[in-house]
Amino acid sequence: MAAGPDDPHAEQPELLPGLVRATLKQSQAKARATRERKAAAAETAAVLPVARVLVDVPLAHLDRPFDFSVPAAMADDAVPGARVKVRFAGKETDGFLVERAETSEHTGALLPLRRVVSAEPVLSAEVAALSAAVAERYAGSRGDVLRLAVPPRHATTEKAEAPAPEPAPPHPLEPAVEAWGDHPHAAAWLGHLRSGGAPRAVWNPPPGADWPSLVAHAALSAPGGVVVCLPDGKDVERLDAALAALTGERPEHAVLTADLGPAARYRSFLQLSRGHRRIAVGTRAAAFAPVADLSLVVVWDDGDDLHAEPRAPYCHTRETLLLRAELAGAAALVGGFARTVEADHLLRSGWAHELVGARERVRAAARVEVAGATDFDLVRDPRARTSRLPRQVLDLVRSALADGPVLVQNPRQGYVVSLACERCRTPARCTTCEGPLRLPSPTTPPACRWCGTAAPAWACAECGHRGLRAPVLGEARTAEELGRAFPAVRVRTSARDGVLAHVDDAPAIVVATPGAEPVAEGGYAAVVLLDAWLLLARPDLRTDEEALRRWANAVGLVRPGGRAMVVADAALAPVQALVRWDMGGFAAREADSRSEAHLPPASRLATITGEPGAVDDALVLLEVPEPVELLGPVELPDDPDRCRVVVRVPRAQGPALSRALGDLQRMRSSRKLDPVRIQVDPPSL
CATH class of the missing domain: 3.30.70.1710 (BMC (bacterial microcompartment) domain)
Known part of the structure; x- marks a missing residue:
């Protein structure tokens, strides 16, 4: 039957040839575009057609640049330092383009770059050379080092173009010289730094010194880029505030820490790599910060184990910065309240010079005493010789609370971290797994530190006695004891589970574990160091050095003219070094003893x-x-x-x-x- 004039399918025979022709034309155009794109991709760049790429592979024997050809379509974006994708071992792999060249030593055909991820040059030539030097120094691979040096890309942050700020005028040198006035040779060091020289110093400030302000003045006195590495986020915050106070509304620094988050960390990285900021402040990964025209590197508290990278190639911040200063011809400042034997070696070798406070300033800064039982105490109480809180400590705390807060450093966290038999002193052990018993709180029975099994009916396996004593007390139990001794005073704790950053200048007792001491506004009126024997009992090569470093960092928080007291044997060498504040002499003696034993740094x-x-x-x-x-x-x-x-x-x-x-x-x-x-x-x- 013939279709009527109103039938919608009446024109279908006439439409079908047109649709076929249109579809055919589209297919031909798409195929032609694909051929043109492949031809353009196959066409090699006319200028510098070879790209040398560090491919991100974990195999050490492949830790070298590989040559690839640069397609003409990617010639403008394939700049040295850019992230690229390449075909390697049959897979698409990430890499960094480190160099463009005219020729290649490879005699065969080169594979082309697959893609330029971003034209942003995130790997500078200086950092690439530093990564090679660090990898060789620590017998690692450049891929592992570059994972520390270059943060992951954050595309949104990278595409958000920020206008380049106007360059800040040079800061006057006089305020820096005045701030460093307690150090006799600081003026000459700062002047040499400002003139573009490369002075290198080992710096040990006196107790109570405002080291963030001094580091900030030194960084702003440098004529070019600056890298400052600090142990942890608390120190970074202090230096960040000090730099902000000196620069005002025209900041010159960027903060690089792992806890910033991907976007904020990459934004700071780009500010440095693009030249918008010239001072990098951060933790150990900031040692690779892409600052331009490097003129100064600074590491504070280089003995802190947080400066040691826990991942391959296990590099140390101090050594990385010293390598970088050597490669760039930059100045270096190795600082800390205590001095490491490695810093002492820098002085002995002549690589650096000493920068310390004048002795009269050190003597006036703080008075460090040793607490112990007097003859009167022993007559009154025969157990006073072994007391954790001798009468001198209680008197010092009582008198200092009239002027401000008091810091009490306790080496262990928790409540009662170990127990022993009250009669025979045999360590208390769990009957299930032989683990050590502890007392979690004053209202719970003893429990195993390993398996958690409670032991309310414990009895000594040696003598059968059921009484327990506490040879090691944590910061919570110490705070409880001090709270009973000073019931009208607020007692606060700072440890791993709850670290305080700052406390005000109101009278209070702050009990903190080493490394968790908060900064007091205006400084502490007094500092007390308890259970010094615990830090000296560690079975480690650096036991004495580490104990002195932790004590010195706590005493360094005292206000000018304050007092400090350590409960320890006065005859011990670290205690004597703390009392005299003789960090250089202690480090020299430690270095001599290690040299005799053929130990580092000898x-x-x-x-x-x-x-x-x-x-x-x-x-x-x-x-x-x-x-x-x-x-x-x-x-x-x-x-x-x-x-x-x-x-x-x-x-x-x-x-x-x-x-x-x-x-x-x-x-x-x-x-x-x-x-x-x-x-x-x-x-x-």
């Missing part, structure tokens, strides 16, 4: 840790020039299935040891041997 150490078979294979492949000592292998106390070997060489052979360990890593990677962990100059053994 020697260079490396540890090789892994399963026994893997460690044996590593020792067979390791080729270190003589003289070299191998110590071990020994089983790890917390993991009997793994062992560790210590490799020791004289300090002059340190670079050779690092190169040999790097070669070992590459051979192991290429042969696919069992993994081992290699650490050069570990912070502790």
